[in-house]
Amino acid sequence: MKLSMVYSQFNPSKRSYEDLFEKLDTNKDGKVDVAELRAGLTAMGISYRQGAVQKIVSSGDKDKDGGLDFKEFSRYLKEHEKKLRLTFRSLDKNNDGRIDSSEIQQSLAELGVDISKEDAQKILQSIDVDGSMTVDWNEWREHFLFNPATNIQEIIRYWKHSSVLDIGDSLAIPDEFTEEEKTTDFWWKQLIAGATAGAVSRTGTAPLDRMKVFMQVHASKSNKISLAGGFKQMVKEGGVTSLWRGNGVNVLKIAPETAIKFMAYEQYKKYLSSEGEEVQTHQRFIAGSLAGATAQTAIYPMEVMKTRLTLRKTGQYSGMLDCAKKILRKEGVKAFYKGYVPNILGIIPYAGIDLAVYESLKNAWLSRYAKDTANPGILVLLGCGTISSTCGQLASYPLALVRTRMQAQASMEGSEQLSMRRLVRKIIAKEGFFGLYRGILPNFMKVIPAVSISYVVYEYTKTALGISK
Known part of the structure; x- marks a missing residue:
């Protein structure tokens, strides 16, 4: 079952959060731990990168009890969706509700990362579900909701030439920010x-x-x-x-x-x-x-x-x-x-x-x-x-x-x-x-x-x- 089937509404309500939480909380103890989240996402066919599940639980677990209760779970999703929405809007340069390869190319260029049209299309294809060569909000949210460390803004930050790696010399090009x-x-x-x-x-x-x-x-x-x-x-x-x-x-x-x-x-x-x-x-x-x-x-x-x-x-x-x-x-x-x-x-x-x-x-x-x-x-x-x-x-x-x-x-x-x-x-x-x-x-x-x-x-x-x- 794909995330979109559970997460049907454009702006998910409390009910849809509850539905998702119930599916993930397999032992019904009122908490979703790392093992349950990993198993649940796999069962729903949602791909996630290594370490992402642990990162989600760690960042959302405010009382440090090793799992997310419903309040922590829904707070994490709301906050993360806000970040995803801001990122989506910043990449959607022409405000048409879709991101295309030229917009990805432009966003990378703003931070000094010059890539070809073909390379921008490869990046887009890793997110595009329906093969339209554009990414709408639902595709964006579905791809990144449980992949906290792989959104495009982080990719941009990764690929800009940064002076973070210090080797004791002071001659590097300075850091650059959007x-x-x-x-x-x-x-x-x-x-x-x-x-x-x-x-x-x-x-x-x-x-x-x-x-x-x-x-x-x-x-x-x-x-x-x-x-x-x-x-x-x-x-x-x-x-x-x-x-x-x-x-x-x-x-x-x-x-x-x-x-x-x-x-x-x-x-x-x-x-x-x-x-x-x-x-x-x-x-x-x-x-x-x-x-x-x-x-x-x-x-x-x-x-x-x-x-x-x-x-x-x-x-x-x-x-x-x-x-x-x-x-x-x-x-x-x-x-x-x-x-x-x-x-x-x-x-x-x-x-x-x-x-x-x-x-x-x-x-x-x-x-x-x-x-x-x-x-x-x-x-x-x-x-x-x-x-x-x-x-x-x-x-x-x-x-x-x-x-x-x-x-x-x-x-x-x-x-x-x-x-x-x-x-x-x-x-x-x-x-x-x-x-x-x-x-x-x-x-x-x-x-x-x-x-x-x-x-x-x-x-x-x-x-x-x-x-x-």
Whole structure:
């Protein structure tokens, strides 16, 4: 028996909720638990994605007794239908009561997800029941009522290129939100969730990050540093806690940088596009790069302090404030912007390649697999994000190494104060081209744990803030 037969009315009444509840409550104890909901939906021929049944019961179970009584059940359905109705209306651009493939294509394009007409039709076919190549409200409701994590709005959020996956670098294109999200508290809660995820992720991978900086600055052909040898050296000099040197300022700079980048991105998009027109992919890239440059300019002194604190010897600085005072007193204000040029130049290859690879992977997945569902799933999302970010890092790494060397120059005894061009020449002359990739091994080693930690923490934080679907 299909859901539409039980759920016959366009706006279901209390009676139809009761009918559905009675069919699902097979043991007649006045509650529907996970097993009953799963069995009931299967018997009615309603497909649901893995984990959806548990999610429905968990989100609707207000008294935490492991099941939904009728009040909880009907409240969940009413609230979920309201969300589905809002989503349906936002996708129905011409207000004809039906969603077609061009409207799906347009909705995805609004968030920078450019897909072909054929791919939009594949997404539509996964919802369309009667083969009309359009989706009306009844089809929409029937498909998504018991699939809380697969509505089109979530698919759109999944597929937009997001900076949620934190790998410790600050060069990614900023997060982007729909107009509807900007008028609610969704955007700032999402930014908080992202910043929290970044803070935990960076703290978890701080030892590898310190090793990367240590190798970038000190490793050479004549001074080969292995991972084991480097860690042993750092622990011997400052104890186990020394592996987290520089992490405090690295975490502290996330919040201001995220906020500045987001606000600047919105402004640059307005300047680059005509009023009322859709923002194109190349305009997003330019706006994102400019926003990244603006945020980096504002917080760059903290980048310099992070490098100095990461490389410090025991007793050299008592903390962030002491580090700032000593740099200012000995080297002047200019020292806080050493390595600024290679850092800003690094944004362009990183963001450009990151975006291009992500778009290619995303479109390849949609073209090949978006037949029965357009929901990519966690592994695909993590895979696309990890690979695209890694490719971006690979392209910008030489500039990152030069930046770190320039930031560290004054703190190294007997070190020359070289310009970017002279430093690059010196590295290539002494160590060859691959000298520009010193420290890339620990950098790559931290990508997968960083992405995994940031994703898990992000999801938990979203739930805590009440924005998880």
